[in-house]
Amino acid sequence: xxxxxxxxxxxxxxxxxxxxxxxxxxxxxxxxxxxxxxxxxxxxxxxxxxxxxxxxxxxxxxxxxxxxxxxxxxxxxxxxxxxxxxxxxxxxxxxxxxxxxxxxxxxxxxxxxxxxxxxxxxxxxxxxxxxxxxxxxxxxxxxxxxxxxxxxxxxxxxxxxxxxxxxxxxxxxxxxxxxxxxxxxxxxxxxxxxxxxxxxxxxxxxxxxxxxxxxxxxxxxxxxxxxxxxxxxxxxxxxxxxxxxxxxxxxxxxxxxxxxxxxxxxxxxxxxxxxxxxxxxxxxxxxxxxxxxxxxxxxxxxxxxxxxxxxxxxxxxxxxxxxxxxxxxxxxxxxxxxxxxxxxxxxxxxxxxxxxxxxxxxxxxxxxxxxxxxxxxxxxxxxxxxxxxxxxxxxxxx
Numbered sequence: 395x396x397x398x399x400x401x402x403x404x405x406x407x408x409x410x411x412x413x414x415x416x417x418x419x420x421x422x423x424x425x426x427x428x429x430x431x432x433x434x435x436x437x438x439x440x441x442x443x444x445x446x447x448x449x450x451x452x453x454x455x456x457x458x459x460x461x462x463x464x465x466x467x468x469x470x471x472x473x474x475x476x477x478x479x480x481x482x483x484x485x486x487x488x489x490x491x492x493x494x495x496x497x498x499x500x501x502x503x504x505x506x507x508x509x510x511x512x513x514x515x516x517x518x519x520x521x522x523x524x525x526x527x528x529x530x531x532x533x534x535x536x537x538x539x540x541x542x543x544x545x546x547x548x549x550x551x552x553x554x555x556x557x558x559x560x561x562x563x564x565x566x567x568x569x570x571x572x573x574x575x576x577x578x579x580x581x582x583x584x585x586x587x588x589x590x591x592x593x594x595x596x597x598x599x600x601x602x603x604x605x606x607x608x609x610x611x612x613x614x615x616x617x618x619x620x621x622x623x624x625x626x627x628x629x630x631x632x633x634x635x636x637x638x639x640x641x642x643x644x645x646x647x648x649x650x651x652x653x654x655x656x657x658x659x660x661x662x663x664x665x666x667x668x669x670x671x672x673x674x675x676x677x678x679x680x681x682x683x684x685x686x687x688x689x690x691x692x693x694x695x696x697x698x699x700x701x702x703x704x705x706x707x708x709x710x711x712x713x714x715x716x717x718x719x720x721x722x723x724x725x726x727x728x729x730x731x732x733x734x735x736x737x738x739x740x741x742x743x744x745x746x747x748x749x750x751x752x753x754x755x756x757x758x759x760x761x762x763x764x765x766x767x768x769x770x771x772x773x774x775x776x777x778x779x780x781x782x783x784x785x786x787x788x789x790x791x792x
Contacts, residue, residue: 405518409526411569412511413533415475418563419507420534422481422500424541424621424647428639429484431625432549435493437760441749443494444622448741451501455734459509468570470510475567477503479560485549486556512729528655528711535654535707539647542625543640593727594735601784605777606717609670610736611743612770612777613709616681618744619767620646620706623752624699627760631688633695645696649703657708666712667782673712674774677705681768685761709774743767 430440462470480499487493515530548554597603624646628638657669680702684695717728744767751763 407573408514408518409529411566411573412514412530414566415471415507415511415570416530416533417537418566419475419478419504419537421537421541421544421559422478422563423504424538424643425481425484425545426497426500427622428542428545428625428643429549431629432546432639433488435490437623437626437749437752439490439749441622441746441752443490443497444749445742445746447494447497447501448745449738450498451503451505452734452738452741454502454505455509456730458506459513459730462510462513467510467513470506472567472570474503474506474508474510475563475570477506479503479563482556482558482560484556508733525655525659527714528657528659531711532651532654535647535651538621539644539651542643543636546635546639594731597721597727597731600720602781603717603720605781605784606713606720607732607736608777609774610710610713610732611740612774613674613677613706613713614737614740615744615747615770616677616767617650617706617710618741619748619764620702620744622745623748623760623764626752627764628695630758630760633692637692637695642696642699645699646703647707649700649705650707651703653704653708654711657711666716667778669708670712670716671775671778671782673705673708674771674778677702678768678771678775680705681771682765685765685768688758688761743770 426444429435430437458470458474477499480496480503483496484493487496511530512527515526518526545556545559548556548559598607621643624642625638628642633642657666680698684690684698684702690698714728714732717732721728748763748767751766752759755762
């Protein structure tokens with residue numbers, strides 16, 4: 395029995411497996427930012443390495459998505475999960491070339507897993523696609539949230555090896571192999587729904603969708619820049635190791651995670667426009683409050699990071715929901731552009747750009763680099779305003 399034909403029990407099993415897979419994949423992705431701070435690697439060099447790895451990894455999502463739809467979904471998921479375990483090997487080398495190869499393998503694994511797992515979610519028999527998508531997305535954010543504090547524990551323990559962090563992924567690999575959740579099916583994709591040049595041109599020919607894309611890029615640039623530079627920022631300001639090497643990251647990403655499912659529910663119930671306008675406005679205040687207050691007490695810092703994560707985290711699922719409202723009937727196209735194509739740019743700007751910017755400053759470089767990246771909040775607000783203005787113009791013409 396396939397997922398499409400399965401009972402509610404099969405749906406729950408499928409959601410559980412892809413949620414856990416997303417948790418483990420993004421757990422491995424989240425290790426890199428804190429590892430570079432623990433080992434005191436050069437931020438700018440690591441930023442460039444990360445950009446190359448991310449562009450290649452995210453850029454292959456279309457390829458792996460096509461392979462998944464072409465009947466190789468199980469193989470793509472298994473290969474993706476296995477490749478991400480390369481991240482557990484960072485601790486065994488300080489050579490930049492070796493580290494880059496491990497990072498590239500991890501990024502390729504992520505690029506393989508995400509489109510294949512999303513195809514499973516999309517094939518589940520339910521009208522609540524928005525809710526299912528945000529449940530799936532919450533698994534990745536939970537993995538990202540817990541990654542740094544757990545990795546730091548294993549990295550600093552004489553009794554634990556970071557390789558042990560690969561064990562849950564190996565167990566999941568076995569479960570996927572013996573279950574039929576990821577059973578490969580060759581899917582017939584109508585030309586209009588195929589992610590190709592014509593579909594991309596159709597998306598960007600719509601003025602409102604172009605602004606939605608800018609919103610996604612701006613907010614995700616801030617998210618990835620914060621994830622990448624937060625350990626350095628907190629460490630340079632003298633916070634305790636548990637805060638610098640995982641606790642601050644946990645607070646920030648927990649805010650993202652806990653608001654994600656309610657955001658998906660709201661997207662199904664109402665227009666996401668008001669939230670897309672309000673979230674970055676709140677984010678601006680929280681973001682610069684943290685950057686301009688170097689001596690915040692620990693509890694105040696963690697509270698602000700949690701709220702900042704919530705403000706930044708609601709944007710991604712809501713822009714996707716809004717994109718589907720503006721371009722109905724083409725969820726694959728909207729997802730590929732607002733996830734894959736947007737994140738390639740956002741991670742390059744947030745991680746690569748944020749890392750290179752630190753070279754321009756002598757003192758408090760991580761904070762000043764983030765302050766520059768924070769200008770993306772203003773462009774996000776402006777883009778949301780332009781969407782509303784375009785809608786009013788279309789109503790007036792009609």
